[in-house]
Amino acid sequence: MNTDPLDIERGRDLLADARSVIILTGAGISAESGIPTFRGEEGLWRNFRAEELATPEAFARDPRLVWEWYDLRRQKVLECAPNAAHDRIAEWLTRNEGVVLATQNVDGLHERAWLDVGQVDGGRLLEIHGTLFRVRCTACGRESPHREPVDSSSPDTLPHCEACGGLLRPAVVWFGEALDPAIIGGAFEAAEGADVCVVVGTSAVVQPAASLATVTRETGGRIIEINPESTPLTPICDVSLRGTAVACVPALLSDI
Ligand code: BV8
Numbered sequence: 001m002n003t004d005p006l007d008i009e010r011g012r013d014l015l016a017d018a019r020s021v022i023i024l025t026g027a028g029i030s031a032e033s034g035i036p037t038f039r040g041e042e043g044l045w046r047n048f049r050a051e052e053l054a055t056p057e058a059f060a061r062d063p064r065l066v067w068e069w070y071d072l073r074r075q076k077v078l079e080c081a082p083n084a085a086h087d088r089i090a091e092w093l094t095r096n097e098g099v100v101l102a103t104q105n106v107d108g109l110h111e112r113a114w115l116d117v118g119q120v121d122g123g124r125l126l127e128i129h130g131t132l133f134r135v136r137c138t139a140c141g142r143e144s145p146h147r148e149p150v151d152s153s154s155p156d157t158l159p160h161c162e163a164c165g166g167l168l169r170p171a172v173v174w175f176g177e178a179l180d181p182a183i184i185g186g187a188f189e190a191a192e193g194a195d196v197c198v199v200v201g202t203s204a205v206v207q208p209a210a211s212l213a214t215v216t217r218e219t220g221g222r223i224i225e226i227n228p229e230s231t232p233l234t235p236i237c238d239v240s241l242r243g244t245a246v247a248c249v250p251a252l253l254s255d256i
């Protein structure tokens, strides 16, 4: 890791002058909480890649396999806690009305970190890919919180809708599915108006999320990237901090 203190200072200067900021996070911000990223070496499960399981086709084909994967991820997340990067971002959100957080993560760690320091402003915490801890009925569309363990040993033991008996699915956005227009619309509105976009822990591969940073750039804003590796966004970043979220986010955001 080589995060040059001068780069951190340059990032802090950009943020000190910013009236509005959007933060875009990906799986990398949760890595130091113990949650495997998608495209890292731990991203495989039983030799399946996320892109093969996180699809409506996979769920239609084998809802038990998909629910087994999601239940394992939920149990893993419930054993983990927000890290210092989640915590600093949560504190910053409570201190600055002009900051919006758009996360690709479905682990709920940003919400947990924010709840630890204050009242969550739902309009400024945009879980653009949904959350592991809500379900949606595949028949009637009802959504509800859900964190009980799921028994995927038979089709009958999978969770079913209390209202209509339909099979429940995780309320996350799968590949090939549209994002909630109100949520992603709010994120792009924030990105367009942002003076700075801070991108933390994403490989910037998945769309439309990765385009949030380019929209800030295209509308005259600046980009700060935090990632141990370079990404497709690196060439258009004003500041690239080659370090981990826990090493860089507190240094970047402290006392701003
Ligand atoms: C859409 C929820 C259109 C589920 C996720 C062909 C057919 C259909 C669509 C497409 C297609 N080709 C392309 C697309 C678009 C597709 C897409 O982008 N595909 C990719 C693979 C190319 N997008 C979609 O399908 C989207 N929908 O386009 O709909 C449409 C419109 C109208 C009507 C119908 C359809 C939906 C995309 C949402 C998919 N769902 N998650 C679940 O989680 O189970 S995406 C999934 O990937 C997660 O949300 C994850 O967050 C996200 C992105 O990955 P990253 O977060 O970046 O994680 P990754 O592992 O890749 O990278 C980690 C990074 O962290 C690395 O850079 C690493 O260096 C860094 N890191 C590691 N350690 C640390 C660290 N950084 C800091 N600190 C550390 N310690």
Ligand code: ZN
Binding pocket: 137, 138, 139, 140, 141, 142, 161, 162, 163, 164, 165, 166
């Ligand atoms: Zn139902």
